[in-house]
Amino acid sequence: MTFSATTILILALVAATIAVVGAWAYGTANRLDRLHVRSDLSWQALDAALARRAVVVRAIASALSTASVDGKRLSVLADQAERADRAHRENAENALSGALTALDTHLMRPQLIAELADAEARVLIARRFHNDAVRDTLALRTRRPVRWLHLGGTAALPTYFEIAERTEPSGLQLDEVRTSARVVMLDDRGRVLLVRGRDPDKPDTSFWFTIGGGVESGETLRAAAVREIHEETGLTVEPDSLRGPLWRRVAIFPFAGELIRSEELFFTVRTDEFAPHRGGFTELEQRTIIEYRWCTAAEIRVIQNGGEAVYPQDLPDLLDEANLALVRLEDPEVRAIR
Missing domain, CATH: 1.20.1440 (de novo design (two linked rop proteins))
Structure with missing residues (x-):
C-alpha cells in the first residue's frame, strides 16, 4: 500500500497539530x-x-x-x-x-x-x-x-475574599509612612548578614534585621538597596547583581518615640564574607546599631528561641528561597511575608 505525497503531507500536518496542541x-x-x-x-x-x-x-x-x-x-x-x-x-x-x-x-x-x-x-x-x-x-x-479540554481537572475554582479595607485603625496617628528597600546579603556558605539593633527609647530590648532602609525621594528601589548596602556595610555592589524584589512585608511599629508604617521590599545578593563597618551611619543609627553577624538558619532560630526578635519573622525558612533566587534565570514573583 502506497501513500501519495498529498496524503503524507496531510498526515504530517495532523501529527504536527496534535503535537503542538x-x-x-x-x-x-x-x-x-x-x-x-x-x-x-x-x-x-x-x-x-x-x-x-x-x-x-x-x-x-x-x-x-x-x-x-x-x-x-x-x-x-x-x-x-x-x-x-x-x-x-x-x-x-x-x-x-x-x-x-x-x-x-x-x-x-x-x-x-x-x-x-x-x-x-x-x-x-x-x-x-x-x-x-x-x-x-x-x-x-x-x-x-x-x-x-478539562485541563483544570476536578479542582474547585478559587474564590475572591472581599472585606472592607482600612489602611490604618480608626484614631491611629502615624508619624511616618515609608517604603524601604531591604537586602538579604548571602555569603558563599549561604549565611545571611544580620544587624542587631535596639530602640534608643528602649535600650534594654534588642532585635535583629537585614540590611536596608527607606527609599529617598526620586530614588528607585534597586538604587536605594545599593545605597543602603554601602552606607550600612561599606561594601559597593553593582545594581544588576541584586535579584528581586522577592518579598513584600508591611509592618507598623514604634521606634524612637514615633509610630512608623513601613512597606518593605526585599532583594537578595551574593557576596564573599566580609567585615562590615558603619561609616555611613547617621547619629541615630550609631546609637541604634549594636553589632553585625553572619548567621545560618539554625543560628537565627537559636536567636529567636533566646527571646530576641528577628525580622522578617520567617527568615530561617526563607533563606533557601533567597539562595535559589540567585541561581534561577527567571525573575522571582513578589510574595507577602511576615
Missing part, C-alpha cells in the same frame, strides 16, 4: 496546577493573618476589660470570625472590622495600637495577594480551550 495542553495544565497551588498558599497566608488579627483583638478586649460593652463585643466578634467557615468568613470578618472602626483607640495602650495596626496591615496585603492569585487562576481556567 498536546504540548500546549501539557504546559497549560502544569501552569494551572502552579496557579492553584499559589491560590491555596495565598489563602493559608490570609487565614493566618486574619487569625493573628483575632488574637490581637482579644488582647484589646481583655485590656478594655471583658466587663465593658466594647470588650465583650470585640471578644465575641473575634471568636465568631475565627470559627466561621469559608462561606461565612467574609461576613464575620467584616463585622469585626466594623467594630474596630468604632473603637476609641485613645483608650488603648500605644503598644496595643501598634499591634493592631500591624495585624491589619498584614491582613490588607495578604488579601490583595490572595485576590491577585485568584484572578490569575480564574483568567486561565475560564478560557474556552481550557474548559473544553
